[in-house]
Amino acid sequence: MAPILSVRDLEKTYDGGFQALKSVSLDISEGEVFALLGPNGAGKTTLISTICGLVRPTSGSIDVGGFDALKDFRAARQLIGLVPQEMPTAPFEMVADTVAFSRGLFGLKPDPALVESILKDLSLWDKRDNAIMSLSGGMKRRLLVAKALAHEPRLLFLDEPTAGVDVELRHDMWRIVGNLKERGVTIILTTHYIEEAEEMADRVGVINGGEIILVEDKAELMRKLGRKLLTLNLSEPLSALPASLAQYDLTLASDGTSLVYTYDTHAERTGITSLLTDLSSAGVRFQDLQTDQSSLEDIFVDLVKSG
Numbered sequence: 001m002a003p004i005l006s007v008r009d010l011e012k013t014y015d016g017g018f019q020a021l022k023s024v025s026l027d028i029s030e031g032e033v034f035a036l037l038g039p040n041g042a043g044k045t046t047l048i049s050t051i052c053g054l055v056r057p058t059s060g061s062i063d064v065g066g067f068d069a070l071k072d073f074r075a076a077r078q079l080i081g082l083v084p085q086e087m088p089t090a091p092f093e094m095v096a097d098t099v100a101f102s103r104g105l106f107g108l109k110p111d112p113a114l115v116e117s118i119l120k121d122l123s124l125w126d127k128r129d130n131a132i133m134s135l136s137g138g139m140k141r142r143l144l145v146a147k148a149l150a151h152e153p154r155l156l157f158l159d160e161p162t163a164g165v166d167v168e169l170r171h172d173m174w175r176i177v178g179n180l181k182e183r184g185v186t187i188i189l190t191t192h193y194i195e196e197a198e199e200m201a202d203r204v205g206v207i208n209g210g211e212i213i214l215v216e217d218k219a220e221l222m223r224k225l226g227r228k229l230l231t232l233n234l235s236e237p238l239s240a241l242p243a244s245l246a247q248y249d250l251t252l253a254s255d256g257t258s259l260v261y262t263y264d265t266h267a268e269r270t271g272i273t274s275l276l277t278d279l280s281s282a283g284v285r286f287q288d289l290q291t292d293q294s295s296l297e298d299i300f301v302d303l304v305k306s307g
């Protein structure tokens with residue numbers, strides 16, 4: 001199937017000479033949830049803004065659903081919904097009116113039934129006749145999603161959908177994204193919360209210094225780069241690692257009371273069985289042991305550090 005979004009060799013140098021995007025290429029399949037992770041200033045907003053036609057790229061191409069987003073901007077933009085971080089709308093406007101207006105901006109016929117179903121899905125129907133300024137912060141966030149959905153986009157961008165919101169709204173947002181995905185909407189979200197990517201994304205892209213340094217299936221990424229740690233709490237402190245254990249990736253705690261063994265989760269053999277045998281031969285005894293798996297967060301920090 002042709003991707004719904006295809007970005008090729010996209011570059012952006014801002015007027016002051018700063019290069020915010022360096023040869024970015026990316027394909028997004030229809031129906032997937034793609035999380036774009038990156039530290040502050042990595043280029044996430046620049047990339048989204050360029051795809052949505054808010055920032056003009058210096059070079060490269062963007063195809064949205066078969067339309068050239070640079071030459072055929074309107075047709076491409078029609079397929080895109082953008083949920084920005086902040087509310088730019090007039091505070092006195094009514095909730096339902098502002099959603100209907102967003103639809104009108106795309107030259108579409110009014111569709112009160114659609115507006116109703118969007119507002120109901122986002123738990124805003126009760127507030128339909130309220131002025132925007134009377135909404136809570138969480139409701140305003142949901143209204144931004146409603147506005148972005150008013151013209152029935154196939155590709156939805158969420159720019160940090162849960163930055164600074166409480167846990168309840170964060171989970172609410174995850175549920176909303178899940179429902180949209182079920183209906184076949186493709187979603188690209190930027191986030192600083194790795195937990196969010198871990199929760200929602202099918203694939204994860206990491207951008208750093210304007211370059212996409214990794215795009216990977218989330219499960220595959222965690223399998224490939226995930227490491228496990230086995231910690232052994234020793235019965236008696238060791239002053240140094242016995243030479244017979246040199247072949248293992250072992251770290252002795254500075255107080256000598258525990259040993260940490262690092263192994264790859266995808267390796268054919270973990271080496272634990274032979275390690276335990278060799279520990280016993282070396283006379284090293286332990287009281288208990290525990291394992292920890294690296295999270296997407298550990299993987300991300302490692303990538304950005306080395307990237």
Ligand SMILES: Nc1ncnc2c1ncn2[C@@H]1O[C@H](COP(=O)(O)OP(=O)(O)OP(=O)(O)O)[C@@H](O)[C@H]1O
Nearest residue numbers: 014016018020038039040041042043044045046047
């Ligand atoms: N209009 C602009 N003119 C000049 N430089 C800009 C402009 N907009 C962004 N930049 C620079 O481009 C780089 C990327 O910014 P961008 O906002 O895309 O990053 P981001 O990944 O979205 O960061 P954050 O996570 O902090 O929102 C930054 O160094 C920023 O200072």
